Amino acid sequence: MRVVITGGGGFLGRKLAQRILKDNSIAGADGQPRSVEQLVLFDQVAPPAEETADPRVEVVTGDIGDAETVRAVVTPGTDSVFHLASVVSAGAEADFDLGYQVNLDGMRHVLEAARALGTTPKVMFASSIAVYGGALPETVEDDTPVTPETSYGAQKTIGEYLLTDYTRKGYVDGRAMRLPTIVVRPGKPNLAASGFASGIVREPLNGIDFACPVRPESRMAIMSPRTVIDCFMHLHALDAQALGHWRGLLLSGFSVSMAETVDALKAVAGDRALGAISFEIDDQVQAIVDGWPRTSYSARAEALGFPRDRDIADIIRAYIEDELD
Amino acid sequence: MRVVITGGGGFLGRKLAQRILKDNSIAGADGQPRSVEQLVLFDQVAPPAEETADPRVEVVTGDIGDAETVRAVVTPGTDSVFHLASVVSAGAEADFDLGYQVNLDGMRHVLEAARALGTTPKVMFASSIAVYGGALPETVEDDTPVTPETSYGAQKTIGEYLLTDYTRKGYVDGRAMRLPTIVVRPGKPNLAASGFASGIVREPLNGIDFACPVRPESRMAIMSPRTVIDCFMHLHALDAQALGHWRGLLLSGFSVSMAETVDALKAVAGDRALGAISFEIDDQVQAIVDGWPRTSYSARAEALGFPRDRDIADIIRAYIEDELD
Numbered sequence: 054m055r056v057v058i059t060g061g062g063g064f065l066g067r068k069l070a071q072r073i074l075k076d077n078s079i080a081g082a083d084g085q086p087r088s089v090e091q092l093v094l095f096d097q098v099a100p101p102a103e104e105t106a107d108p109r110v111e112v113v114t115g116d117i118g119d120a121e122t123v124r125a126v127v128t129p130g131t132d133s134v135f136h137l138a139s140v141v142s143a144g145a146e147a148d149f150d151l152g153y154q155v156n157l158d159g160m161r162h163v164l165e166a167a168r169a170l171g172t173t174p175k176v177m178f179a180s181s182i183a184v185y186g187g188a189l190p191e192t193v194e195d196d197t198p199v200t201p202e203t204s205y206g207a208q209k210t211i212g213e214y215l216l217t218d219y220t221r222k223g224y225v226d227g228r229a230m231r232l233p234t235i236v237v238r239p240g241k242p243n244l245a246a247s248g249f250a251s252g253i254v255r256e257p258l259n260g261i262d263f264a265c266p267v268r269p270e271s272r273m274a275i276m277s278p279r280t281v282i283d284c285f286m287h288l289h290a291l292d293a294q295a296l297g298h299w300r301g302l303l304l305s306g307f308s309v310s311m312a313e314t315v316d317a318l319k320a321v322a323g324d325r326a327l328g329a330i331s332f333e334i335d336d337q338v339q340a341i342v343d344g345w346p347r348t349s350y351s352a353r354a355e356a357l358g359f360p361r362d363r364d365i366a367d368i369i370r371a372y373i374e375d376e377l378d
Numbered sequence: 379m380r381v382v383i384t385g386g387g388g389f390l391g392r393k394l395a396q397r398i399l400k401d402n403s404i405a406g407a408d409g410q411p412r413s414v415e416q417l418v419l420f421d422q423v424a425p426p427a428e429e430t431a432d433p434r435v436e437v438v439t440g441d442i443g444d445a446e447t448v449r450a451v452v453t454p455g456t457d458s459v460f461h462l463a464s465v466v467s468a469g470a471e472a473d474f475d476l477g478y479q480v481n482l483d484g485m486r487h488v489l490e491a492a493r494a495l496g497t498t499p500k501v502m503f504a505s506s507i508a509v510y511g512g513a514l515p516e517t518v519e520d521d522t523p524v525t526p527e528t529s530y531g532a533q534k535t536i537g538e539y540l541l542t543d544y545t546r547k548g549y550v551d552g553r554a555m556r557l558p559t560i561v562v563r564p565g566k567p568n569l570a571a572s573g574f575a576s577g578i579v580r581e582p583l584n585g586i587d588f589a590c591p592v593r594p595e596s597r598m599a600i601m602s603p604r605t606v607i608d609c610f611m612h613l614h615a616l617d618a619q620a621l622g623h624w625r626g627l628l629l630s631g632f633s634v635s636m637a638e639t640v641d642a643l644k645a646v647a648g649d650r651a652l653g654a655i656s657f658e659i660d661d662q663v664q665a666i667v668d669g670w671p672r673t674s675y676s677a678r679a680e681a682l683g684f685p686r687d688r689d690i691a692d693i694i695r696a697y698i699e700d701e702l703d
Contacts (some may be wrong), residue, residue, distance in 0.1 A: 149547060187623055196523060200624050207543040211536045217525075218532040222474060253414075299525050376482055 054079055054087045055130045057167075059117055059163060061094025061136030064238060065179065065281060067104060069135060069360035070094055072282050074107050079133065080290035082175070082226070084298055087132075095126045096138065127166035133175040133289065136163045142183055143245055145205040155239060164215055168224035176216065176231035177289055180301055182209045182274060182349055193346040194273075195353050197302055202344075213301035220300050228288050228296065233274040233306030233349055237372040244343045250275060253311060254318055258377065259329040265311055266335035267342050274306030274348040276361075277368040278375070283360045295357060305355060307362035308348030317366040321373070324353035379404055379412045380455045380475070384442055384488060385462030386419025388505065389414035389563060390606060392429060394460060395419055395454060397607050399432050404458065407551075412457075421463065433487055438479055442484035445491075458500040458614065461488045467508055469528040470546060474500055481533035493549035502614055503554035505626055507674055509535045518599075518671040520678050527669075538626035539670035545614045545625050550592045555614050558599040558631030558674055560606060561683065562628070564695040571666045575600060578636060579643055579694055582653040583702065590636055591660035592667050599631025599673040601686075602693040603700070620682060630680060632687035633673030642691040 056073060060066040073079055073089055094100055095113045115122040117138045127134055136157060139145075140291035142259030145152025160178070167174050185193050201207045209231075215317050231262055235303040238251040249266055250273060256263040276284075295300075315330055351359075362368055383396060385391040398404055402472055408413040420438045430437050440447040442463045452459055463484060470477025485503070492499050511527030526532045534556075539541050541552035563576040565675055575598060578582055581588040600611075609629055623628075640655055676684075687693055 197521070198521060202546065202623065203541050207539045211539050214532045214536050221527065298527065344613050
């Protein structure tokens, strides 16, 4: 199998790559496990060299917004593309043109390159619960109308429609999943409005004081990195018939409040010294978060056997194991 | 006011142009009527010369899939663009690349050209109930999920998301309406699966025998050309605040069966000689039509005061008046 990961230098792309290399196996077109001969990590910036020493890995740097570049990555013999490359929410809001170039044109380039192969490769797409917006129910479900209120959300939505149409035509076997907010993200804080949900765990564990910008009872739909990767592998292995026509799949998030997160962190931390946690409400962030659903639940994903998180303490323990120990 | 109609050489574009010229007035940004100084009809093929003799009319022929061409049409001073140009359903299904080039790239070119003006012009977009697909309720309503099963439907859906995002950013004042099947279409039969719904009236009135490919009790959501044009003018004049965030508006169609249509035609025809009407069921067409909603009803459009059709006999009388007498 030749597998391509766009956004292969990013947080999720790197985790996905490590998982595929470790398994040394991924589902073929028939769902049966096949060995992985080549894993292409495509991104603007290469992953750390120590992660790409494996002889199966090929690193390609370039711009997903350039059609020719993408064609040179999704070459004949490619069985599966995991399309994770994107400009994040705040970035697409700040730079409208860049957002459309990467998140819409980039998607079309991937689909066109895959179609040109003539072999109906699998195209896996990281969509987002940012496709929901406006007046939302507490829990978004499979039939919640998709009315994004950010360019990022609009671009992810459009990507799902394109993916489904290319799939209907038999050009690709497209599979998209709408990811909840990922917690705990490692690394430096970023500008995403949801960043605090990871920061409230990560920073205190790093011994750094953290001021949470939303009220303790604020509640959101999250998913752990481990579960996201499990979901990608599960979606990739599913029988196409089971997915049916519509290829944009909501995932069930885990609903957690900031207060519950802090309690779990303290319980899990044991004798680790934690930075102090305070609540300093930023009205703007609070308003954004109040506009988000409290959780997501997909009966379709449940029926298809997707894994989900069920315990914030487990999520924090996994973070410590994967990123700190 | 400078008004541009893309698809200005097509059936609806020409009707819209005649209406605007006759009114010699269209709502400005503040909703108040303004005189029309220039009306640009853009299409691949020019409308008949006798329709474009008015000194306010400028005819431009060219390809909507070319960004530069569109920029040369949507020039500074443009107040409103009616974006009607598109490859029809069967065409977009037969030629995948052409469909995306005209229906998606063309839409983006219009939005980009309008955005470049820096004056938030109105962009009116002809969407379609083809955005619905799959297992549908008898009546599609405002909250019916949008899961198109044609490329044309996918492209119209994507157009609505783009229009709404450009509107949210303040680049354009976008307004889309989802048109039901238009009956009675004048002119030659086309390849659209819905063509029979017009042909069953038009051909017998032309003295030509007509074989209807679906059962007499087959029922669909239609709208007359007059009502479509009235809806465009109504939507154009509406206060932007009343429209809110989501700019894709379903219209209420009129539900009619083929048997009802034939009865009304015979009653309205009076002493006109009619071609004979028979029913010769084409299983393929029947299956397509059975997959369509029986009608559409939009509480939102009703609340906003949109006109609708209520009588197939009136529709046929209007067709005779407008096209035959």
